[in-house]
Amino acid sequence: DTEVTQTPKHLVMGMTNKKSLKCEQHMGHRAMYWYKQKAKKPPELMFVYSYEKLSINESVPSRFSPECPNSSLLNLHLHALQPEDSALYLCASSQGQGAWSNQPQHFGDGTRLSIL
Amino acid sequence: AQSVTQLGSHVSVSEGALVLLRCNYSSSVPPYLFWYVQYPNQGLQLLLKYTTGATLVKGINGFEAEFKKSETSFHLTKPSAHMSDAAEYFCAVSEGSTGTASKLTFGTGTRLQVTL
Numbered sequence: 001d002t003e004v005t006q007t008p009k010h011l012v013m014g015m016t017n018k019k020s021l022k023c024e025q026h027m028g029h030r031a032m033y034w035y036k037q038k039a040k041k042p043p044e045l046m047f048v049y050s051y052e053k054l055s056i057n058e059s060v061p062s063r064f065s066p067e068c069p070n071s072s073l074l075n076l077h078l079h080a081l082q083p084e085d086s087a088l089y090l091c092a093s094s095q096g097q098g099a100w101s102n103q104p105q106h107f108g109d110g111t112r113l114s115i116l
Numbered sequence: 117a118q119s120v121t122q123l124g125s126h127v128s129v130s131e132g133a134l135v136l137l138r139c140n141y142s143s144s145v146p147p148y149l150f151w152y153v154q155y156p157n158q159g160l161q162l163l164l165k166y167t168t169g170a171t172l173v174k175g176i177n178g179f180e181a182e183f184k185k186s187e188t189s190f191h192l193t194k195p196s197a198h199m200s201d202a203a204e205y206f207c208a209v210s211e212g213s214t215g216t217a218s219k220l221t222f223g224t225g226t227r228l229q230v231t232l
Contacts, residue, residue: 112157
């Protein structure tokens with residue numbers, strides 16, 4: 001069982017739809033991450049939240065909009081996605097930043113997203 | 117910038133044989149190193165980590181890795197492979213400094229196949 005919970009597990013959406021991915025952790029971690037993973041590739045970092053503030057945006061297109069409502073929740077809002085955005089979207093959390101960068105990231109099982 | 121090289125995108129071993137997955141890193145500062153495993157349709161699970169101290173690190177499922185600074189390596193080993201070890205393995209280095217969030221740089225991954 002993973003300690004980072006992602007919903008939904010699967011999502012199929014059209015290019016004009018708006019949907020959201022949800023991530024939740026109750027480990028008291030203060031850093032949360034979104035990754036995109038294509039088949040047979042390593043995860044690619046998209047966003048990092050640290051203490052509920054956006055810390056890193058890896059030049060992600062604006063059709064992806066992250067939100068961190070509180071220290072346990074992380075959302076990824078999706079709008080007008082393209083077929084190439086089809087991928088596994090992984091959420092992760094870790095104990096924090098800076099001096100805590102030696103702490104491992106804990107991953108959820110991901111949301112498999114398909115864009116029609 | 118830090119980087120990770122995993123030699124061999126695909127490794128095949130017989131059940132009961134030694135598993136050796138290679139990882140070399142590049143870092144301008146003392147690195148924090150991690151091995152993750154990903155089973156089909158799942159997220160990444162932490163196998164083990166090296167931060168400071170003992171250079172031989174033991175992880176879950178009988179895996180271990182040795183940090184060799186002179187060789188900039190962090191190879192993953194297991195004395196006896198089991199069918200359940202078949203998965204994708206990622207080596208990663210953590211990049212972070214005071215005031216910034218932790219970022220993981222992943223290698224390209226090694227798919228381990230275990231045969232009877």
